[in-house]
Amino acid sequence: MIPGLFHAMVVGMQLSGAVPSATTEPPPTWHGGIGSLVAARCGDCHAPDGAAPFVLASPEDFRPRRSFVAEVVGNRLMPPWLVSGGRPVHGDRTLPEPDRSALLAWLTAGCPTGEPPAGPSVVEEAPEARPLDASEASPRLHLRMRSPWTVPAEGGVRWYKAERDKRTFVLPVGNPRPLRVRALDYRSAAPQTLGAVAFSADPTGDGRRMVDWDEEPGSYMMADIRSVPAGALGIVGPGGGRLEYPEGFYVPVPPGSDILSEVHYRPQGRERVLDDTLVLETLPNAAPGRPLLPVNLMVPRVTLKAGETRRYANQLTLPVAVDVVALTPRASARCRALRLEARLPEAESPVSLLEIDDWNPHYRSTLVLEQPLRLPAGTVIRGAWDYDNSDGNPRNPVVPPESIDLGARSGAMNVLLLSAPVERREVRELMEFIEVESRRNRG
Amino acid sequence: MWVLFGPVLALVVLGCRGPGPGPSSPASPRPVEAPQLPAEPGEVLAVVFTSVDCPIGNAMAPQLRRTLARAREQGVSTFLVYPRSGLTLDRAAEHARDYRLEGTILLDPDKHLVERFDARITPEGLVLECLGPDRFQVCYRGRINDLYASIGNRREQPSRHDLREAITLACQGRPVPEPHPPAVGCRIERVP
Structure with a gap:
């Protein structure tokens, strides 16, 4: 727990009127843990050449905009992360609730810098440079x-x-x-x-x-x-x-x-x-x-009247055993949520592969599973996409809503399962299956 | 673009310089004193609170530019207020130039204008009618347009240009219907 987190909790409870007395514990500080938290969760984008509109690398960066940062952190817009369930994936930027509370308390306290760690600074020796062996170098x-x-x-x-x-x-x-x-x-x-x-x-x-x-x-x-x-x-x-x-x-x-x-x-x-x-x-x-092939679970066409909401779904059955290594979802901004699950042969309940409760195409990317998932031949992969073409969808790109009729040979919405056949001899069979599936979906 | 920083003090004492025809039926019952804004009685002003790095405000810049240009054609004075503490005039002017926003630049590091007009967000647009020396009626305070439904939720194009419509109504002497749609954007830091 970050020092000062207790303070954060008490601040939260005081705001709700649950605790009448104040705590004497000081708020968290930049050097007391917030700096490393920010570096880990925000640093990739809020860097000088990052994707975010401003840098967040010091208390001075936060102070002129701390109310705004508190608002987007508090309502969970930041840090952005689409995945809400399914298999664990690399790069999860989800902010654990104790860290979120600590960050909010630090912002409320005025972004205190705190004291740098006491004691002599330890200089880590850089590992000795070693020339790459030509056989191990990655061209x-x-x-x-x-x-x-x-x-x-x-x-x-x-x-x-x-x-x-x-x-x-x-x-x-x-x-x-x-x-x-x-x-x-x-x-x-x-x-x-x-x-x-x-x-x-x-x-x-x-x-x-x-x-x-x-x-x-x-x-x-x-x-x-x-x-x-x-x-x-x-x-x-x-x-x-x-x-x-x-x-x-x-x-x-x-x-x-x-x-x-x-x-x-x-x-x-x-x-x-x-x-x-x-x-x-x-x-x-x-x-x-081992080659990763794009097994494409897709819905080829989306047709919605203005104001209409609808769930689209499709499924496919794996012809060979595969290791699923990564998932790449695709859907438009009218999609609000999507689910992907695998039903293994003779299994009673499906395995959840991917759940996204608040889809936002701006933040989509390939999601690499922390551990490849082995699925036997005959596994049914099922996907569902919830579309909302009403003006109640804040991400609907067009207001007032208009009817849409969109299609693509590769799918108006889909999830690519980057998968490697377990048996090398089955690579061609999986490639042919991908082609057949594509033709089947195109009708 | 005009830059008004040092001269603003000289203009303070001028305030509104005499009566004249102007909008009627002001929406807000309480006049606001704002010596930083030079204007004639009856004159309509468009004031936009803005920021150099709010992505929402910057994304709206092309539409805002057209709104301000049209306002000036209607005889409306336009102002860009930068409330960020520590912001230099050069940086504000650079921002206005980069995004081709035209208007008199006002730095408001001590939040005088923010407090007077209860501005909370950048970008936030105000339409003011000058009532007399340093006194203004707030005809409109709200969003520039509906490009953003909320933070993080951006439309392809705005379908409502609320500030532009408010300026037109004010110039015609007509009230701007309430409630005014609230601004969506980056909170203004009240504490320096």
């Missing part, structure tokens, strides 16, 4: 947008109503051999402008033709490659960042591919230039690895 490919592109000051219709505020760019790779990508690291020149960035490998040249057809750099079209959805390699966001798959797993990039990046941007009231880079970290040739 890195540095890719860059072919030309910068300027994000407009405000949003607008780019193609039709559903295609707003996103743009697809081609990052040429030109790889003569297949690549086995174990990590992606996206660095943006304007991270505050970006929501999710979805990556797919395009060996067809479709993406390049689509981009060449557009007068500006990039294209207003999605980065789906035929039936393969944008994000098949993974999604980072908001603001870019790093996505790393567990050791021994990789996403495959066929020879002669381009990487397509589908960038979802959020206009910031002034123009911002994107001149972004992507680093692909690959498995060395000698290293063993």
